[in-house]
Amino acid sequence: MRVIDRDEVARLLDHARGIALVRAAMIALAQGHSSQLLRGILDLGGGDAFGVMPGALDGAGFGAKIVSVFPAAAATGRSHQGVIVLFDRDSGAPACVVDAGEVTAIRTACASAVATDALARADATTLAILGSGEQAWHHALALRHVRPLSRIALWGRDGGKARELAERVSAELGVPTRVFDRVRDATRDADIVCTVTAASEPILAFDDVAAGTHVNAVGSSRAGPVEIDPRFVSRARFIPDHREGVLAQGAEFLRAKQLGLASDDDVGPDIGRVLAGTAAGRRDAREVTVYKSLGSIVQDLACAAWLRRAVAEN
Template structure:
């Protein structure tokens, strides 16, 4: 017997079960190697136009911080919507300066499925995209890396870099040398350095991972054949020297990187978009990556919602299969 369809006025939402995943849950569910491979697929899909990820809006709280909303979806995945808040003064009260949550929704009905911590996902997916660029673009014989920045991103880069190249030494530099020393102690191949110019000038890979409002290196320090990545977001300027754009082959996540913040990268504002290659096109082989051993390659990240989409869906799938998390009623 055919069911009688109720009118909209007769239907109430009722209680909906929602999976809630803490930061500890998320950390325990992410496999870094799996994430790198999933992001490679995500970048290919993004370049091919298979990912919906509209421009991120920003709310600015004067003299306090800002909040970004980052939605994304791809066929076969749950809809993901991240809200990330960046409040620098949090560090003075012992709270991280980046705080985020990610909500997942059923693409068939729009019903909420999961609320998870997004702070750790933001940290690891940002570093993972940069490290993916190292895997794709650095010379395979690269043995020395320098990380500029000893905060959250410095730590994530240090954890992930050894997964893609057999580095003999990973140097850590920071505005506060004691922070570099503390971070270097966490990894057997890491060493804290004071002379950033010398470290950069003798490295095969340079990862800029700071929250600096001005360049943390000079373009002239970078030797031929180096791969440089930059993940810092600190408009109106930023950690990357624009002069490096003149002497390197540039790779970005999407063409939106050239728009004004909060959508794009401050360091790329006004630059010719035609000079860049999408990382996804290099991964798919649609366009060339590194073209010679002497070429300087540069990956500038703005952080796109596709990365959150991929990571959050990986976490959600793992949580369901392992029975991790708490069920709440909405």
């Protein structure tokens, strides 16, 4: 059984490859060529959690991601740490163990890029990122593959950290990046908004975005922390990564339902159906669209299976 560590994942799995793998995995999930159970989450208190995500994907195998989520750890390392265990479909034997932190960092941003390609306006070029951690960097890296970014607006609670990230993005990606002190100033002229924070209460209001904006809501991956205004659920075209999961564990939807602002009918079809062309995504140029990302194990399994093959070939 091969162990594929963080450095090997980073060396082999780039964002362009990740986008292709995630796109295929989400279509497979929507078409019944894969399966996944609702994630099991153990609340450890203080915002920390332990999660288990089991699933199977045709052509990849089956297995689970076992991960800890410690938001405070992001200040000195990474908030998501763990392993993906992939089993061989033919023999039932464990085939490889992969560093889950690095895969999660890459595939989460790639999933947002896939959704952006499907849901954002074709002429979208301006990006706002709310957050200044690992996911903010990876989202800048990934989204440039699906839209020609002309500028990036950045907001983060830690102004110094946000400025450091802005300098890095400008220098390494060649995209002019500016830090804003207020969320609304960062988002009001953006075609695409990505929320990648550890916020427990909404940081993005519905009125903070213009008509025609696409939002990737990424930071909250379980019931509890609410990162965006619950009004987005009913007022926008609200597309989940996996509808069953968002109905049960999507914090913004659950908050909106509790407040009487939305019902199950306001949650649209799986992104995989939109990608496959069997369901509508954006319906007009002025519609606000939202991709609600909880994270799907089939994305991790697709990446792990590809990495297993790539390592064998090298």
